[in-house]
Amino acid sequence: AVQLENGNMENWTQTKVYGGNGTYSTAIYCDYCTNWNTRNTKTTNGASSASGFNNYGLDWRWHSGTVSTSDASLGSAAAEISTLAFYNDKFVGSAGSRSNVYSKYVAGNGTAYVGYLFLGSYDLSNDAYNLGVEHSDRPVSLSFDYKYVPVATDKCIVSAYIYDVNHNVIASIDTFNSSAQVDYLTMTLSFNYANIASKAAYIGVLFQSGTDTAISNMHQVEGSYNSTPFVHDRVVGSVLKIDNVVLNYE
Numbered sequence: 328a329v330q331l332e333n334g335n336m337e338n339w340t341q342t343k344v345y346g347g348n349g350t351y352s353t354a355i356y357c358d359y360c361t362n363w364n365t366r367n368t369k370t371t372n373g374a375s376s377a378s379g380f381n382n383y384g385l386d387w388r389w390h391s392g393t394v395s396t397s398d399a400s401l402g403s404a405a406a407e408i409s410t411l412a413f414y415n416d417k418f419v420g421s422a423g424s425r426s427n428v429y430s431k432y433v434a435g436n437g438t439a440y441v442g443y444l445f446l447g448s449y450d451l452s453n454d455a456y457n458l459g460v461e462h463s464d465r466p467v468s469l470s471f472d473y474k475y476v477p478v479a480t481d482k483c484i485v486s487a488y489i490y491d492v493n494h495n496v497i498a499s500i501d502t503f504n505s506s507a508q509v510d511y512l513t514m515t516l517s518f519n520y521a522n523i524a525s526k527a528a529y530i531g532v533l534f535q536s537g538t539d540t541a542i543s544n545m546h547q548v549e550g551s552y553n554s555t556p557f558v559h560d561r562v563v564g565s566v567l568k569i570d571n572v573v574l575n576y577e
Contacts, residue, residue, distance in 0.1 A: 329464050331446070331532070332362035334572035336406045339395040345374040345384045352383040353558040358391040360406060362460070365393040366443045368451050370411060382417045386550060386561050387428055389413065392442035392536075400472035400511040400570040408442035408536045410478075410564030412545055422556040429547040433562045439540035444569060445533040458531025459490055465527050466574035469500060470515040471534075475508045477565040478546075481539035482506055489518060490529040497522040511568075515575065532572070537565035 338361035347354035355374035357367050374389040376382065396407040414432045422428055447458040469487050477483070482504040489498035500516040542562065550559020 328574075328576040329462065330574055331530075331572055333360065335402050336360065336395070336399070336570050336572070337402050337404050339404065344371050344389070345377045347384055350552065350554070351556060351558065352377065353386060353552075355384050355386075355389045356391060358394045360393065360395070360444060362446070364443075364445055364447055364449045364456065365391070366440060366449065366454075367391040367393055368449065369454050370413070370440050372451065382419070383556055383558070385414075385418060385556060385558050387414055387433055387557075388418065390561055392440060393444050396568060398568060402570075405568050405570035406444050406534070408444050408534055408567040408569065410439060410441045410536045410540065410545070410566075412437045412439040412542045412562040412564070418556060425549070425557055425560070426547070428557050428560050429562055434542050437542050437562065439542055439545065439564060441538060441540060442536040442567070443533065446531050458488060458533060459494060459529035460531070461528065462530035463527050464574070464576070465489065465498070465520070466518060466576055468515050468517045468575040469532065470513060470571070470573040470575055471569055472511045472513050472571045473505070473508060474511050474568045475505055475566070477507055477537055478539055478544040479541070480506075481537035481565045483537055483565065483567045484535040485516070485533065487516070487518070487532045488530070489527050490531065491522070491525040492528040494529065495522075495525070497525045497527065511570070513571070534567060534569050536567045539564060
């Protein structure tokens with residue numbers, strides 16, 4: 328009855344993608360959740376090319392969509408999975424007023440990405456994931472704690488699968504969707520076994536911040552730097568927090 332490694336979301340690491348250049352340009356990090364995968368290599372891709380005052384490193388241009396948060400249901404950390412929008416072009420000079428980050432730059436020339444946390448592999452070249460890590464036991468259900476702040480009518484997505492050695496699905500949960508959830512709530516979802524004869528070889532679990540990528544539904548979150556170009560501000564959509572992911576065997 329093996330549990331998922333780092334199901335408590337306590338273990339994280341970072342890679343510095345860009346070192347920053349003083350107060351006008353921030354360091355950019357790609358965050359990693361041990362044993363789990365994310366879309367962070369996509370949403371921080373290109374930050375390494377930022378250079379000085381001709382191309383600032385800004386969180387509203389690159390940022391990890393899935394990060395560690397101290398707002399946890401158990402322990403000291405949980406996963407925060409956000410839909411984020413980013414300005415598409417180089418940034419040079421002054422942003423002017425703080426509201427320009429959203430209204431002039433990101434809303435006018437931005438791209439939004441939903442956030443993922445999953446068990447499996449990620450292909451940066453295709454911006455695609457494949458679910459499944461080695462797991463030979465057959466759980467009865469999946470439990471997790473979650474809270475959710477969506478934009479508009481957005482809903483988060485949770486799915487899970489058990490595969491055989493040939494990556495055929497032998498069990499799955501009914502895909503879970505939720506609207507707003509203010510406080511952490513424990514959810515338990517049963518696996519439905521369509522094939523009781525095949526041995527389990529892999530398990531895939533996916534948590535997704537939602538599907539709404541309309542920048543008009545998103546809002547600007549102010550960071551700690553209060554002068555142009557507001558390097559730590561972000562444009563944020565739906566936010567899903569996940570903790571205490573457990574496999575149940577009876």
